Amino acid sequence: MRRILIVGAGQSGLQLALGLQSKGYDVTLLSHRTADEVRSGRIMAPQCLFPAALRHERELGLDFWTARAPRIEGLGVSVAGPEPATGGRTRVVDWLGRLDGCAQSVDRRVKTAGWLDTFAERGGRLVIHAATVSDLDVLAGRYDLVLAAVGRGELASLFGRDADRSPHSAPRRALAVACVHGLGPRPEHPGLDAVRCTLVPGVGELFVVPTLTLSGRADLLLWAGLPGGPLDVFRETTGPSEHLARTLELLERFAPWEYARATEVELTDANATLAVGRHAPTVRHPVARLPSGGLVLGVADTVVADDPVTGQGAGSAAKCAASYLASIVERGERPFDEAWMRTAFDRHWESARHTTRWTNAMLDSWPEHVLDLMTAAATHQPVADRLARGVDDPSDLEDFFYDAERAAAYVSSVAEG
Amino acid sequence: MSQAVLCRKPARVRPYSLTGGRQRRCRVLLVETFVAALDTPGDGPPGPPPDGSGPLPPRSVPEVRAVPEARAIVELCFRLRSVAEIAALLKMPLGVVRVLLLELADQGRIRVFDTGHGTGRPDRALLERVLGGLHRL
Amino acid sequence: MRGEDPTRGGPPAALDVPRGWQTDRSRAPHATKIVVAGGFGVGKTTFVGSVSEITPLRTEAVMTVAGEAVDDRTATPDKTTTTVAMDFGRITLDTDLVLYLFGTPGQKRFWFMWDDLVRGAIGAVVMADTRRLADCFPALDYFDSAGLPYIVAVNQFEGTARHDPEEVREALALPHQVPLVQMDARQRVAVVDTLLILVGRALDTTPG
Numbered sequence: 001m002r003r004i005l006i007v008g009a010g011q012s013g014l015q016l017a018l019g020l021q022s023k024g025y026d027v028t029l030l031s032h033r034t035a036d037e038v039r040s041g042r043i044m045a046p047q048c049l050f051p052a053a054l055r056h057e058r059e060l061g062l063d064f065w066t067a068r069a070p071r072i073e074g075l076g077v078s079v080a081g082p083e084p085a086t087g088g089r090t091r092v093v094d095w096l097g098r099l100d101g102c103a104q105s106v107d108r109r110v111k112t113a114g115w116l117d118t119f120a121e122r123g124g125r126l127v128i129h130a131a132t133v134s135d136l137d138v139l140a141g142r143y144d145l146v147l148a149a150v151g152r153g154e155l156a157s158l159f160g161r162d163a164d165r166s167p168h169s170a171p172r173r174a175l176a177v178a179c180v181h182g183l184g185p186r187p188e189h190p191g192l193d194a195v196r197c198t199l200v201p202g203v204g205e206l207f208v209v210p211t212l213t214l215s216g217r218a219d220l221l222l223w224a225g226l227p228g229g230p231l232d233v234f235r236e237t238t239g240p241s242e243h244l245a246r247t248l249e250l251l252e253r254f255a256p257w258e259y260a261r262a263t264e265v266e267l268t269d270a271n272a273t274l275a276v277g278r279h280a281p282t283v284r285h286p287v288a289r290l291p292s293g294g295l296v297l298g299v300a301d302t303v304v305a306d307d308p309v310t311g312q313g314a315g316s317a318a319k320c321a322a323s324y325l326a327s328i329v330e331r332g333e334r335p336f337d338e339a340w341m342r343t344a345f346d347r348h349w350e351s352a353r354h355t356t357r358w359t360n361a362m363l364d365s366w367p368e369h370v371l372d373l374m375t376a377a378a379t380h381q382p383v384a385d386r387l388a389r390g391v392d393d394p395s396d397l398e399d400f401f402y403d404a405e406r407a408a409a410y411v412s413s414v415a416e417g
Numbered sequence: 418m419s420q421a422v423l424c425r426k427p428a429r430v431r432p433y434s435l436t437g438g439r440q441r442r443c444r445v446l447l448v449e450t451f452v453a454a455l456d457t458p459g460d461g462p463p464g465p466p467p468d469g470s471g472p473l474p475p476r477s478v479p480e481v482r483a484v485p486e487a488r489a490i491v492e493l494c495f496r497l498r499s500v501a502e503i504a505a506l507l508k509m510p511l512g513v514v515r516v517l518l519l520e521l522a523d524q525g526r527i528r529v530f531d532t533g534h535g536t537g538r539p540d541r542a543l544l545e546r547v548l549g550g551l552h553r554l
Numbered sequence: 555m556r557g558e559d560p561t562r563g564g565p566p567a568a569l570d571v572p573r574g575w576q577t578d579r580s581r582a583p584h585a586t587k588i589v590v591a592g593g594f595g596v597g598k599t600t601f602v603g604s605v606s607e608i609t610p611l612r613t614e615a616v617m618t619v620a621g622e623a624v625d626d627r628t629a630t631p632d633k634t635t636t637t638v639a640m641d642f643g644r645i646t647l648d649t650d651l652v653l654y655l656f657g658t659p660g661q662k663r664f665w666f667m668w669d670d671l672v673r674g675a676i677g678a679v680v681m682a683d684t685r686r687l688a689d690c691f692p693a694l695d696y697f698d699s700a701g702l703p704y705i706v707a708v709n710q711f712e713g714t715a716r717h718d719p720e721e722v723r724e725a726l727a728l729p730h731q732v733p734l735v736q737m738d739a740r741q742r743v744a745v746v747d748t749l750l751i752l753v754g755r756a757l758d759t760t761p762g
Contacts, residue, residue: 453582501613502644535674538760541762543586544753547647547676550647550653551647
């Protein structure tokens with residue numbers, strides 16, 4: 001039986017661990033926290049899986065929360081207009097695109113803890129330990145394959161930055177999340193759950209995401225602010241009630257139409273707020289060589305860390321785990337050598353590059369033609385639906401999103417029906 | 418953190434016993450957790466579990482005996498040792514010790530002892546005993 | 555931590571004879587631990603060695619130097635590594651009760667080690683040097699957020715002036731209920747007293 005060591009127990013590490021376990025591999029999983037510690041700990045960076053990514057979980061029988069999680073059927077986009085002298089911003093763009101299938105957001109405290117327990121219950125060897133280079137250096141020789149799914153943890157720096165694929169060198173957004181009960185529906189779509197994104201040009205973005213947390217259905221209020229800007233007011237040390245108060249103040253100022261349904265909200269629990277650490281979006285080289293010569297293959301955001309602004313983190317992790325799982329199984333009994341590792345990563349990158357390109361594009365100020373697309377979506381439902389589906393499968397955006405002429409041609413073709 | 422860290426267990430997992438580690442793969446090895454070899458010095462393959470807890474679940478475990486690090490751990494554990502002591506005395510990274518100990522426990526070659534209070538905070542009775550012990554020093 | 559003599563203040567290695575409980579492999583004592591945290595050179599290993607029944611032991615781990623939240627500003631592959639050491643000692647309190655003392659470095663980037671150490675711990679002694687009080691800020695922040703009982707032990711070095719404890723308390727923004735002691739980590743009695751105060755503090759914060 002092939003022995004595989006997985007370091008890190010987030011979306012990608014656990015999905016791979018459970019997937020490999022179900023296919024008969026001998027998996028050892030290193031997690032720095034126990035399931036109970038995860039469950040009783042601070043909320044983590046939020047996740048939302050769109051249908052294509054969710055399918056991978058379902059294929060492995062790991063979609064434990066589908067019956068309880070809100071069914072997210074659409075993606076709404078609003079663009080805030082300039083601040084009038086009298087206060088009270090309005091929306092200059094507002095539309096709702098429909099997804100093909102449902103998206104789902106589950107609090108990572110629920111999901112990670114549940115998957116950790118499942119892995120252990122199914123006989124997986126779960127080792128509670130914060131891995132260091134020294135550990136991997138010795139352990140690498142004892143496994144057929146070592147995978148690092150450590151996110152932006154310190155071990156990620158074993159993997160060299162790929163400058164050609166990393167156009168940004170500084171953090172571009174500061175994220176702050178609060179998980180709340182009591183958010184009302186959007187009055188124009190009272191029976192429909194959707195991810196709502198409000199773009200405040202030059203300031204940042206607000207995301208409202210229906211989610212499942214420890215205490216049931218809830219909503220995430222997520223501000224993604226340009227560093228140093230008016231949204232960059234959350235710190236690690238901001239207390240929960242102050243965090244929520246600031247979140248709501250900003251809602252009232254920059255997105256009053258969302259504030260209108262947030263007047264009754266309360267935090268779901270004492271750990272329901274987080275100022276997410278800020279990072280420059282970075283693509284790294286996929287293979288790390290340990291001091292002893294052992295090789296480690298980087299997984300998901302350990303090697304492709306996009307900015308969280310497009311909400312693709314968990315979905316990319318799910319896709320990477322699925323792609324690596326297929327590559328590992330297809331490899332059979334042959335060695336997991338460096339050439340195989342690079343091939344496995346390239347296969348994943350073939351899909352991941354679209355997400356990275358789109359996410360990086362959204363971090364810059366938008367070119368005219370993107371604004372035109374957003375505006376066209378408000379009047380042409382097919383454009384709105386296609387943009388929403390682009391969040392599910394960013395490769396589709398290649399055909400029309402990045403080029404002014406093609407964007408115009410696409411909008412004309414829709415307008416002419 | 419609570420006692421429950423030692424496993425939120427489904428019915429098919431047998432209750433925790435002091436033989437340690439054999440049914441549970443989500444055991445938490447704290448730095449102060451005590452372990453001891455089940456083999457005796459110069460022993461052959463491991464004998465049956467002393468408490469009659471039965472065979473291991475059907476799960477292949479690699480032949481750790483062949484690994485020198487594992488052998489060194491077993492030899493050191495002919496005396497009761499804590500996880501941290503093993504790492505320090507064998508100059509082995511803590512994570513490697515944890516992984517090998519869990520494998521050795523799976524094979525029935527070492528036993529892992531409960532610290533007496535799980536991974537949660539010690540209770541008042543234990544703290545009183547520590548206080549008394551320190552007073553006597 | 556490096557630069558301190560791990561044996562200073564501790565008993566000679568010859569005293570490291572097995573205790574009775576170590577030779578009985580059928581049972582084990584209750585295992586407890588206390589974390590001793592503080593900045594570089596503040597005297598953690600001296601503290602541990604003063605009271606340990608064994609020559610303090612050391613575990614080492616190599617970690618990558620990066621690991622702060624913002625580590626991606628540099629464009630070069632950041633493979634620099636550093637060694638982090640943890641010294642620990644042991645006290646047999648009774649035939650079935652053993653206490654470990656773990657000395658751990660105070661920098662924020664070693665938080666991952668603290669997560670490991672605070673699991674099941676009685677509490678922490680945060681050691682402070684009045685010449686470098688800021689060195690213990692990260693440890694105080696950490697134990698506050700982790701909800702672990704702690705006290706502050708100001709190590710009196712030779713030649714350093716004694717400070718008004720209230721001034722130190724104020725500089726550390728220490729809540730009034732957190733004990734602050736001035737002590738000499740080379741004195742066994744002082745170390746035992748410090749541990750007694752910590753365990754007392756842990757009792758105060760543990761529901762009955």
